[in-house]
Structure formats: structure tokens, C-alpha cells
């Protein structure tokens with residue numbers, strides 16, 4: 001049995017239509033995400049001690065990973081964890097705005113929800129090439145917006161991601177082609193704020 005397993009999508013492949021199309025979801029989950037998982041398992045095949053750790057812990061301690069497989073683990077462990085989060089922070093009844101403690105923390109960090117949304121959208125739009133935009137928390141629970149290249153994970157920089165947007169072309173090209181900005185603005189309609197609030201509430205802070 002493989003150490004790491006690709007979680008099933010928590011909704012049907014067409015559940016995020018019309019914002020994210022079923023074909024993109026199928027290729028993205030069954031193709032890209034499964035490949036990251038398989039490649040992570042392959043990279044750690046000869047390192048059983050590391051197979052017992054969570055993938056998040058592995059990414060927090062990348063420098064301790066044997067050098068021979070460190071780049072493969074960085075790329076594929078990142079791909080595994082980033083997509084695990086991505087599917088869960090979207091949903092068919094998404095959109096709207098955050099509420100409760102999360103809304104207060106966003107107001108405190110960014111001035112307002114609109115201020116947050118502008119900053120996050122800009123991080124996603126200006127990430128050159130492949131990567132992600134993130135809403136992350138530091139050890140005290142303070143929120144900030146970041147972006148990362150490729151499949152690099154906020155865990156490797158000491159942060160905990162609670163919302164992420166995949167801006168690799170594979171995430172949007174079938175429907176949006178070169179119009180990344182249109183994908184970003186559509187994506188806000190599928191954000192599952194109640195799940196993001198659960199991640200925020202679960203932080204050790």
C-alpha cells in the first residue's frame with residue numbers, strides 16, 4: 001500500500017460549473033493530483049521513516065529530507081498537499097464573504113474583506129508562470145497573503161495555508177485559455193468560506 005493516497009473530490013466533477021468546468025476538474029484531479037501523489041510515494045519509497053510522517057510535516061522539514069530526493073519531494077509533496085487543500089476550499093455553494101472570527105481576522109490584517117480580496121487577486125494575477133496564491137497564518141494566527149512558485153508550499157516557510165488558488169495553466173487553460181484574470185474573478189464564486197473558517201479555527205494560536 002502506498003504511504004500517501006489521493007483524496008477523492010468532495011463533490012461531483014461538474015459541481016463547480018460554470019466557474020470551473022468538469023473537464024478541467026477531471027484532468028486536474030485524476031491526472032495532475034494523482035501524478036503528484038504517485039511521484040511523492042516513489043520518491044520516498046526507499047525512506048520508510050519519512051513515509052510515516054504527514055506530508056505537511058515533511059514540507060516543514062524539507063532540509064532534513066535526503067538530498068537525493070529533496071527536489072522530488074519538494075515538487076511532488078507540495079503538489080500533493082497543495083491540491084488536498086485546494087479541493088476542500090471550493091464548493092458548489094461557495095462564494096459570498098467570510099463571517100465570524102475569520103472575518104474579524106481578515107478585517108484586522110487587510111482593513112476590509114475587499115482589501116483582502118484585491119491583495120489576493122493581485123498575488124494570483126502577478127505570480128509569473130506556474131504557482132499559487134495563498135492566505136496563510138503565522139504561528140500567532142496572524143493572516144497574510146503570499147504567493148509561491150511551482151508547487152512550493154507555505155509550510156516550508158513556516159506558515160499554514162488556509163486558502164489557496166492554483167494558477168498553473170492546467171487549472172484554467174481549457175476554459176479560460178490565456179485569461180487568467182477571468183479565472184481568478186470567477187473562482188471567488190466557488191470559495192467555501194465555511195471550510196476556510198474551520199481551518200482558521202483549527203490553528204494553534
Ligand code: MN
Nearest residue numbers: 032166168171
Ligand atoms: Mn494544479
